């Protein structure tokens with residue numbers, strides 16, 4: 001992902017078959033072909049590559065109205081990555097205003113905000129400057145620095161835990177649940193020092209420079225010997241560490257080889273635990289749940305089903321599948337903050353599928369999906385799958 | 397802003413009209429974009445029959461051309477606004493009004509996506525067989541307007557066999573309801589089936605009433621590998637002659653098999669020249685018996701391998717790969733002209749041989765996939781480089797393919813329609829008397845000639861069909 005120009009051959013592979021209408025959430029919300037991936041790609045090509053059309057406000061709007069969900073890439077028979085073209089186009093156009101950019105960069109560097117920044121951000125949220133769906137920043141992050149948790153019982157594996165920003169500073173209880181589920185299954189967990197945001201929010205905001213910088217920091221911080229895997233609780237973080245980091249850095253980067261080696265060791269937490277197998281039956285959880293599959297799932301063929309497969313082993317749990325569990329929820333990272341109407345429309349469909357399922361609770365690994373599905377009024381309960389894998393009658 | 401858009405803003409909500417060049421670009425062509433495209437002057441996204449009527453009243457008053465559009469997945473250039481004007485994007489009319497189990501019918505708006513419709517009725521164990529491979533996006537209206545078919549044609553026929561009633565807005569804005577919900581009807585001219593297949597040239601279909609069937613309880617997928625293309629074609633003729641009717645009977649070339657292989661768990665052996673991909677449906681006992689019969693028959697006809705795919709997930713992978721074939725092949729060729737020639741099924745071996753000879757003689761690559769079970773082949777002329785010579789060769793090859801089909805008593809289109817790209821051949825097939833009669837029908841419905849001009853027969857003096 002070094003330049004848009006490199007995507008020209010992909011653009012030329014488009015057969016105009018229209019299949020990408022089927023799963024693009026942005027198209028689905030508007031039902032006009034200007035918002036389908038193919039059209040977005042054609043606008044990017046005309047305005048930024050061929051320069052055959054001026055880069056008008058409308059063109060920018062169409063380019064911006066992409067949730068970077070990657071559905072186009074998965075649905076297109078020719079696997080054309082319109083998602084990556086959108087991200088590169090945004091980088092070229094320059095997305096964020098200087099203030100938002102500096103806050104995003106700070107958040108991404110610290111995996112949260114502390115001190116005066118935290119107070120200011122939470123106050124801003126209270127005043128409606130930030131969407132109410134995003135939980136306030138917790139007073140104490142889960143991992144301000146390195147941490148380590150021994151395996152309970154016999155050690156079956158040792159992993160590096162990449163704590164995502166949201167789990168670190170918006171919902172630290174999720175990070176605690178993840179550590180507990182892993183350690184109780186014989187997996188020793190260490191949070192390394194020096195990790196920063198995976199880069200997804202920067203990427204989404206068109207700040208590719210900074211996203212690359214973060215990627216390099218993480219590659220170094222996570223390339224420690226003595227661990228079987230790098231595990232993260234968030235689907236998007238996993239996809240960034242596994243797929244996007246390599247692409248963003250490109251083959252010429254001095255860290256390219258290290259990034260590749262890292263990629264081979266990255267797992268989403270439920271996918272990893274499922275692969276290892278549970279060493280003991282979890283506590284009963286007598287509830288009816290349904291599963292939402294986050295969009296950034298392309299990096300593993302099993303990650304979409306992993307939470308469901310894992311929770312099938314939880315006694316007492318009733319699974320009520322919703323229709324289209326893998327349809328986007330509308331969050332798109334922080335896309336929803338700037339595109340309320342589009343995201344609201346996408347969420348409306350998701351909520352009606354959730355409601356039809358009859359479940360009382362939505363299970364999904366991604367903290368942003370959880371926050372957005374819950375809604376500003378937290379009407380719908382959402383949990384991380386590993387929060388339902390408990391042992392020893394712990395209080396939730 | 398163009399005057400047309402300005403006028404439209406006056407009669408419709410702002411969100412229903414698109415007029416920026418960026419928006420219009422998205423509507424400049426259907427799936428045949430590499431052959432011809434032109435941006436319309438405005439796009440309207442109606443939500444009701446009334447909206448459509450209002451647009452057509454306006455269009456008639458100003459003599460503005462109107463091109464109805466579903467998903468724009470058509471393979472004949474039908475939804476391409478060759479003369480500009482207004483494109484009517486029907487996809488926001490996406491409600492299913494009624495599913496009537498007692499009568500086995502359903503009523504839906506024209507913009508409903510075929511796959512969504514199928515999924516919805518399947519919940520009640522109901523089945524709507526027409527299955528164009530674009531089901532994930534194409535609309536019921538587009539299907540009716542083109543008489544869309546698909547692999548299931550061999551056993552279940554095409555869209556035309558399931559349309560019972562339509563609501564159509566005529567080019568002057570008048571709304572007519574034709575047919576109804578009765579599964580047999582014998583009153584007056586069959587206008588319902590005149591609109592069916594009219595490719596948007598007689599009016600805009602806004603609602604459809606469709607006949608449904610019970611969902612077959614069991615399925616199996618089978619593949620036969622044939623030594624030569626003619627072997628495969630004669631297997632098809634034989635299957636039909638013996639009266640065992642699979643639900644789908646697809647013909648694939650070696651190239652198609654190779655294209656599909658990466659998505660299959662157990663790849664197809666690349667030892668044959670052609671392949672038959674079959675779906676057998678019915679009760680479990682029937683399916684087992686038919687599978688045995690078909691396997692024997694294919695072996696008798698020299699099949700190198702017959703494979704029954706038991707795993708439903710793997711079976712689905714075959715059909716998904718089949719549906720993606722055309723876009724996948726395009727990733728390898730620079731350009732493809734996909735034809736839709738259909739021949740009587742007993743003439744299939746001859747047709748396949750002729751196309752093979754043609755390809756060899758001209759040195760032009762012609763891919764041959766098709767719904768062989770109903771005689772519907774999709775010979776596609778593929779070229780790796782686009783220049784004057786290859787274009788000319790391709791054009792010549794297309795002409796020869798079409799003539800070969802017609803000479804065997806075939807038709808130039810089994811399911812895609814004539815649209816823009818087959819318009820130059822229609823007279824060869826239908827003869828001047830039929831064309832003259834059709835033109836009188838057209839004039840009776842659309843005296844101003846504003847409904848999807850340039851389609852079905854070439855617009856005077858313009859040759860948009862040239863690749």
Ligand SMILES: Cc1cc2nc3c(=O)[nH]c(=O)nc-3n(C[C@H](O)[C@H](O)[C@H](O)COP(=O)(O)OP(=O)(O)OC[C@H]3O[C@@H](n4cnc5c(N)ncnc54)[C@H](O)[C@@H]3O)c2cc1C
Pocket residue numbers: 016017018426427463464465466467468469470471473474475486506527528529530533534535536537538539540541542543544545546547595596597599600601602719720722723811812815848851
């Ligand atoms: C990969 C691929 C595979 C395909 N496979 C098949 C196949 O197996 N079988 C098959 O039959 N086709 C196939 N097609 C072609 C195409 O999908 C069908 O022709 C389909 O019926 C078109 O539907 P649409 O909604 O996209 O219509 P469009 O392409 O938008 O329009 C098609 C025609 O119908 C008219 N029209 C559309 N809606 C209306 C309406 N409401 N009222 C009046 N006129 C209307 C348009 O003006 C145009 O002339 C395939 C296409 C692709 C890209």
Ligand code: SF4
Pocket residue numbers: 023024025026027036037040065066067068069070071072073082083086
């Ligand atoms: S990334 Fe998602 S929203 Fe963006 S074009 Fe692709 S499918 Fe649409």
Ligand code: SF4
Pocket residue numbers: 013014015016017018019020021037038075076077078079080723
């Ligand atoms: S699905 Fe892929 S090939 Fe088909 S129109 Fe969309 S981008 Fe083009």
